[in-house]
Amino acid sequence: MNRGWTDIESMLTRFPATFEVLDNQLFPMVAAPPCGALTLSRGGLLAGSAVAALAAVAVVLGILLFGARGEPARERADAADRNRAEQIARDYSVGAATVDFQNLDAWLGKLKTGTVPDLSAKFDST
Secondary structure, three states, X not given: OOOOHHHHHHHHHHOHHHHHHHHHHHHHHHHOOOOOOOOOOHHHHHHHHHHHHHHHHHHHHHHHHHXXXXXXXXXXXXXXXXXXXXXXXXXXXXXXXXXXXXOHHHHHHHHHOOOOHHHHHHHHHO
């Protein structure tokens, strides 16, 4: 027959000396950390978090700085490529505009110079 709480209560009252000994031995071990245990205070935890956040910011800034170091060189190369393309377009347009009607073959040869094979083939087919 199950008596519930009264059964537990009778067990606790039968062994008071045993529980007192257990309390005296176990409570200090649970309440105080063992020797050499790591304990963190609130200030230490906040300081550690601040150091970790600063380290993360330093890493991100380092990555951004390293990526930006190559930027001016790329911009200079792009500008040089643009200038070269503009010069080629200028030379081609001036050559196309100065038609020599007495010597069309020489004019057409100059016009084809430096063009891609597909464009040269179009000149030949016309």
